[in-house]
Amino acid sequence: MRYLYAPSFCFGFIGLALWLIGYGQHSLWWLPALLLCAISLSFLAEALLPFQPAWNQPRQDRWRDMLHAGINEGLTVCGLASLPLLAGVLPASHLWPQTWPLWLQLLLTIAVADLGITLMHWLSHRSALLWRLHAVHHSVRRLYGLNGLLKHPLHQALEALAGTAPLLLLGMPPVIAALLAFAIAVQLLLQHSNVDMRIGALRHLFAWAPVHRFHHLKYGQVGDVNFALFFSVWDRLLGTHFRHPGYRLAPDDLGIGSQPNYPDAYLAQLLEPFRTPMRASRPCPVPAALRSLEQP
Template sequence: MKTFNTRITTIVSWTAYPAVITLGLVLHQLLLNTPYPSKIMTYVPVILGAAIITFLESYFPYRKEWTPQISDVGNDLTFMVFIQIVLPKLLSFLFASTLLSYLKAKGIILKGFWAHQFPAFVQVIIMLLLADLLRYWLHRLSHEWGPLWSLHAVHHSPHKLYWVNVGRFHPLDKGLQFLFDALPFIIVGVSEKVLSIYFVFYALNGFFQHCNINLKLGFLNYLISGPELHRWHHSILIRESNKNYGNNLIVWDLLFGTWLLPKERAVDGLGLKNRKYPLDFASQIRTPFIKGLDKLEG
């Protein structure tokens, strides 16, 4: 029985990521051909992926001690709803719609700046590369410049990783991310189909980045910013957490020398040096404006 369980764990470790990502993208394409609203259908593969990842975390954990408490999940779900769902919709309305209306009124057309002539999957790859390049430098600056770090520290505050805390961001930090990896592509007229494919991959890959599943990505660790790499980014040590900035892809880290994946050891502690940093939603909205709560040197 032990040998059988070991084999199942090995199979899950190597196949779960590509299987769920592929399932999500294929299901999304099938749902786009139904008469139902495409925006709603985009969430179906994301929700299904979240359910599968939740199941896998329960039965194939990377570390059992990373299993969240009910209070942890409650705070993370609050972040997920308000920061990852409500806030982007609000920002799209306030910034994207307003800016597009202004540009239209001025007769400024920017659609020629995008590769509309290519197939959707090629456009998604282009968007992934460009969006990740912009996010790479925002993310890196958010670690290296104090004022931005005070916002981004909220995301690094958890002491364990599991998929639900992928959404733990301060609203100002999330707003900056929107300006870098969403707004530019909306302005140049990237189609709703391309944006939705990007969103499905963005969401599912983000869930996996933070998941507490014993996964092995092999050669994909030189292409995708997955969980094996992202755990080091959440290390309590600055020399380790200032690595692997990639949002979806890891290619820019390879190019700019910030890729890290030690083979001889596993990541140790996670989070901030200041273990008194508050973890509840209400307090973390205020923490960026309180001095002395950021990560210490290590």
Template sequence: MEEIFNEIWNGYAGYANYLWHEITHPSWHNYFYWLIGLSLFFFALEWIKPWNEHQPKFRKDFWLDVFYMFFNFFLFSLVIYNAASNVVVLFFNRMLESIGITNLVALEVMSWPVWAHLLLGFVVRDFVQWNTHRLLHRVPFLWEFHKVHHSVEQMGFAAHLRYHWMETIVYRSIEYIPLALIGIGLRDFFIIHIFTLAIGHFNHSNIRVNLGPLAYIFNNPQMHKWHHAYHMPAQRHYGVNFGITLSLWDYLFKTDYIPYDGKEIKLGFPGVEKFPHSFWKQITYGFSRPKKINTTPREESAVASASEKQAV
């Protein structure tokens, strides 16, 4: 029991010291200032050359999303995640030791060239996240949490980090073992994380950049906006364009969908009009049983779309 309390205390104290050091010591290895720098960069692009020029510069829920950026990137770890994850990892390691496993690493990549183990770590993590993202859409109770991210009604860079804190737990839990098996180090994870942060900001931004053939590899605003579309295609109730950083997986597994330029398409999901707008109500959303459980998480989108067509 003492060991558990020590892990909890070390989690809180260690992360608090780390966060304070991040804020007071700007450097190239600093998550805090990378987040600010990348955010200002894409915000400037949205101001200078917006894709949807009719959208307000300070779009709907802009400041809510800015707060989400810092909450999900830093404050959630300070409040609970870091301490709780330390305890979970402790129990997990003890369980492995009880069956004679003391090292999860199955592939020693650190002896490879830097570019090789960075590429492997990035591709493995992105593929795991792509599949996890699909789960968030296909599993009804996970979709309830994911609705927070899809409650964005006007796209902008900061929408990237508007998501329910339960998503952090889901993503990190699922990707933990694959990344542990290939022995990705902290330096590699930092580089991968900053790169994916930049692409995530990019594909949520209100900008239009023609990537040419690279659009079949990397996610981008023109593609990701359709992921946030209010109406899903009738035959794709669960959603489309699940790519996090790479669009490659969607093209490989036929979940891609860009029917036309989506500059001014309606975003959200049927019922978003009644979705909570306050931060507190959003981060507590998903724990109470919904009044109506749909056959599929976004089947109501297809129904609503069909109804509109009939009305026309």
């Protein structure tokens, strides 16, 4: 299970969606049902084989995370529904490779969107204004599949724009856009999973949980690594790829070290980026095993 979970989860759900929607010509409404199945399987795997058992215990955050996930995925559906309207506004384009196999079109879409989302993510750790929105996602104090969907709606919109704008200008079909949105949701579940998975050499290609967990370290700039959503190659190009096989994250390694009192309630998190800047505490002391990663 440790070795098979990540590739089976990723390729299984995305492949099934591609087959049902693309080749089986089934309704797009199959995608929300598939996503619920993915969330359920994620919960089951985390219960059977947790990376940190403590992260399976709710910290009065389960309903908040469900609200974030439900509302953000609902906004994604609204965005997909608006694509025909956007097509009428954007200049007509015949650049989309419609003759390619559907799986190859989806792979191209994922690669282009991944680059845009990764760059927006990278900028969100360097811009004070963007960080205020992105901090909602980093306020989590435990990692499990569902909180991969925990984002401020405005920041999710910015990431979506960064990832899809070039694709929309190329004339991306609505079916491919829907499959892309589903693939991103599946990847976020897998990237933040609490399953004690083993991915071996696949870590050089895919930014799954063993790679991404280091990004959520609460120790100042130590966590400014592994920004990619799908493919680790972007972090190698940015110089932000990091691997520390000898360090196993502890249950209390996560969060925003300089803002330990970041609000937990859903509405408070939506309003926090617009409040008077909170006085930041001193950064958390960096564990000895990670001190070599501190930025000057």
